Amino acid sequence: MQAPLYDPSLDDFFDMIKTFITLSPESKLAMAGILEKRELPKGHHLVHAGAVCRHVYFIEKGLTRTYYVKDGKDVTDWISTEKTVATSIVSFITGMPDIRSIELLEPTVLWAIGHDDLQKLYNESHEIERFGRLLVSYGLVQMQQRFDDLHFATARERYRKLITQHPDIVQRVPLGMVASYLGITQETLSRIRADFTI
Amino acid sequence: MQAPLYDPSLDDFFDMIKTFITLSPESKLAMAGILEKRELPKGHHLVHAGAVCRHVYFIEKGLTRTYYVKDGKDVTDWISTEKTVATSIVSFITGMPDIRSIELLEPTVLWAIGHDDLQKLYNESHEIERFGRLLVSYGLVQMQQRFDDLHFATARERYRKLITQHPDIVQRVPLGMVASYLGITQETLSRIRADFTI
DNA sequence: CGTTAGTTTGAGAGGACTCAAAGTCTGTGG
DNA sequence: CCACAGACTTTGAGTCCTCTCAAACTAACG
Numbered sequence: 001m002q003a004p005l006y007d008p009s010l011d012d013f014f015d016m017i018k019t020f021i022t023l024s025p026e027s028k029l030a031m032a033g034i035l036e037k038r039e040l041p042k043g044h045h046l047v048h049a050g051a052v053c054r055h056v057y058f059i060e061k062g063l064t065r066t067y068y069v070k071d072g073k074d075v076t077d078w079i080s081t082e083k084t085v086a087t088s089i090v091s092f093i094t095g096m097p098d099i100r101s102i103e104l105l106e107p108t109v110l111w112a113i114g115h116d117d118l119q120k121l122y123n124e125s126h127e128i129e130r131f132g133r134l135l136v137s138y139g140l141v142q143m144q145q146r147f148d149d150l151h152f153a154t155a156r157e158r159y160r161k162l163i164t165q166h167p168d169i170v171q172r173v174p175l176g177m178v179a180s181y182l183g184i185t186q187e188t189l190s191r192i193r194a195d196f197t198i
Numbered sequence: 199m200q201a202p203l204y205d206p207s208l209d210d211f212f213d214m215i216k217t218f219i220t221l222s223p224e225s226k227l228a229m230a231g232i233l234e235k236r237e238l239p240k241g242h243h244l245v246h247a248g249a250v251c252r253h254v255y256f257i258e259k260g261l262t263r264t265y266y267v268k269d270g271k272d273v274t275d276w277i278s279t280e281k282t283v284a285t286s287i288v289s290f291i292t293g294m295p296d297i298r299s300i301e302l303l304e305p306t307v308l309w310a311i312g313h314d315d316l317q318k319l320y321n322e323s324h325e326i327e328r329f330g331r332l333l334v335s336y337g338l339v340q341m342q343q344r345f346d347d348l349h350f351a352t353a354r355e356r357y358r359k360l361i362t363q364h365p366d367i368v369q370r371v372p373l374g375m376v377a378s379y380l381g382i383t384q385e386t387l388s389r390i391r392a393d394f395t396i
Numbered sequence: 397c398g399t400t401a402g403t404t405t406g407a408g409a410g411g412a413c414t415c416a417a418a419g420t421c422t423g424t425g426g
Numbered sequence: 427c428c429a430c431a432g433a434c435t436t437t438g439a440g441t442c443c444t445c446t447c448a449a450a451c452t453a454a455c456g
Contacts, residue, residue, distance in 0.1 A: 053383045075350055090342050093335045122331075126324040133320075135329035140338045144288050147345050152273055152379055155444070172404060183349055188444055190404055265447055353412070373435065386412055 003132040006032035012060050013111050016083050027127045034117035039109050046086065046102040052095060053088035053102075054115045056135075062108025063172055067180075068099040074179040079169055086110075089139065105173060155184040159192050204230035210258050211309050217385050218332040225325045231277040232315035244284065248257050250293060251300075253288035254333075260306025261370055265378075266297040274379040276344075277367055284308075287337065299304040303371060353382040357390050 005025075010032055014023065023031065037060075040046075047053045049068065049180060057064070057080075064086040066078040079099060080086035091098035095136060121128045130134060149161055163170055179189035203223075208230055212221065235258075238244075245251045247266065255262070255278075264276040275298060278284035281337065289296035290313060297329040319326045347359055357380060359366055368376060377387035 067251070070350055073350075077346075077349070090339050093339055120329070126327060129324060129327045129331060130320070133327060133334060136331060136334045136338055140334055140341060141288050141291055143338060143341045143345065147341065147348070148275075150348055151275070152268055152271075152378070175404095176402070180350070185404080185445060187405085187446085191444095194404080372433085383413060384435080385414085385437085390410095392436080 005029055009037065009038070010035060010111075012056055016060075017131070017135070020138050021131050023131065024127060027125055027131070028051075030121055030125060030128060032111055034121060036112045036114075037109070038112055040104055040107070042104055042107050044104045044108075046104070047091075047100065049099050049101045050095050050097050051091075053091040053100075054088040056085060056092060056113045056115075056118070057102075058085055058111040058113075059083070060109045060111060062110070063105040064102055064107050064108065064110075065138075065177060066100050066102045067171070067177070068101065075181060076177045079166075079173060079177075081166070081168065081172075085139065087136070089176050093136075105177075112119060118196055150183055155182065155188055156192055158182045158184070159189065159196070163196075203227055205235070207235065208233060208309075209211060211256055214256055214258075215329070215333070218336050219329050221251075221329065222325060225323055225329070228319055228323060229329075232311055232319060235307070236303055236310055238305070240302055240305050242302045242306075244302070245286050245289075245298065247297050247299045248295050249289075250295050251289040251298075252286065254283060254285040254290060254311045254313075254316070255300075255309075256283055256309040257281070258307045258309060260308070261303040262300055262306065262308075263371070263375060264298050266299065266301045267376070267393075272378060274289050274375045277364075277371060277379060279364070279366065279370075283333070303375075307342075327354045348381055353380065353386055354390055356380045356382070357387065358396070361394075 006029060010028075010124075011029075013035060014028060017023075040062075044056070046057060046064065047066075059080050059082055061082060063082075064080045065076055066080070066086065067074055067076045068086065069075070078086070086102055088098050088100040088102060090096070091100065095115075118132065122132055149158055153161070160176070162182065173181075175189055175193075176186040179186040182189065204227060208226075211229075215217040215221075244253070244255060244262065245264075248258060249296060257278050257280055259280055262278045263274055263278075264278070264284065264286065265272055265274045267273070273353075276284070284300055286296050286298045286300060288294070289298070293313075316326075316330065318328055347356055351359070360380065362378070371379075373387055373391075374384040380387065
């Protein structure tokens with residue numbers, strides 16, 4: 001009987017990423033060395049506005065919101081649910097500060113990967129470099145789809161798409177935050193929703 | 199006196215990508231083996247709607263437009279100028295067909311990289327895998343910025359930003375295409391522009 | 397059970413859209 | 427070199443969607 005080489009709950013993480021890569025045992029071990037599991041309360045901030053984001057977070061349980069303030073108004077940029085990634089992507093990639101903050105909308109369990117740790121593994125392992133490439137590629141596909149939704153759709157179309165593709169978000173996220181995520185005001189979303197439920 | 203190992207005009211390509219990576223001589227040689235230079239006339243389509251996009255294109259000279267048809271209307275999704283990349287990114291990454299087409303708005307000189315060729319080099323070279331990662335990362339940053347522009351800005355703000363950041367696009371691209379790129383109608387853009395020049 | 401965060405409702409203003417028509421530019425053939 | 431066709435842009439009028447500002451309502455939490 002041999003002790004496991006890494007925290008068995010890390011398999012949740014490897015499950016999460018298996019949509020785009022299955023790592024070799026060595027790479028898993030290497031990743032295990034830099035992944036940090038964290039349990040954080042609702043309201044906690046992972047990233048503060050004006051700071052550099054030095055981590056990527058894989059959400060195992062819970063819900064995060066990336067947002068910023070534009071013209072005095074709170075704008076929700078991204079919402080990350082279970083089995084997805086949260087990070088202030090431009091800041092993480094460029095190393096520059098960004099106006100975006102990330103807050104937890106629920107008590108959250110996540111895996112954090114530090115930027116420098118990851119760079120180190122990139123240097124050491126071709127496979128993990130590939131993991132990085134695929135992770136970003138996957139993010140780019142998601143961003144494009146979100147962009148398309150916003151590009152030439154009415155408020156109504158955007159809401160309809162959201163409730164069909166991510167019904168849980170509407171349940172778990174306050175209406176005002178969902179509204180700005182969709183690029184509309186809270187009042188408009190409230191009225192649209194009233195129409196839909198008749 | 200030694201013959202160059204690759205077409206010297208390829209240095210334009212290596213210049214183009216040096217904002218994010220400087221390749222080793224071996225990697226340059228490997229890339230030289232898969233890069234194809236093409237000179238194509240205005241109006242030529244690099245990608246057709248409904249097809250899979252199997253190439254990434256680096257624009258050396260000229261101008262491309264990525265677009266699709268939504269509800270019978272032509273929507274400009276992306277505009278690529280000199281020293282930037284054009285591709286139908288979701289299709290290229292996922293290997294699935296996409297509604298996007300790419301056309302040349304001017305006679306264009308570009309470097310084409312085939313998907314399968316690139317995958318092969320990814321397998322052979324860690325450094326080229328890194329090149330891929332950085333290329334996608336760079337694309338993600340651009341996409342995020344474009345997304346932000348669209349998210350909560352008025353038609354006026356979007357136009358102002360475009361003319362300050364990419365004044366050449368307004369000169370070289372027909373107004374209707376610029377309008378849909380900004381997410382507004384041609385008539386609205388025409389009126390905005392009239393105001394600006396007073 | 398009060399306080400606060402969150403949501404709904406109302407009224408009015410305004411931006412952007414649609415449909416339609418008139419200009420303007422540009423390249424090609426006579 | 428001019429004239430015309432087709433592509434592109436502007437202008438107009440009316441409508442509608444979404445916004446803003448304001449106030450009332452509801453739910454959740456300590």
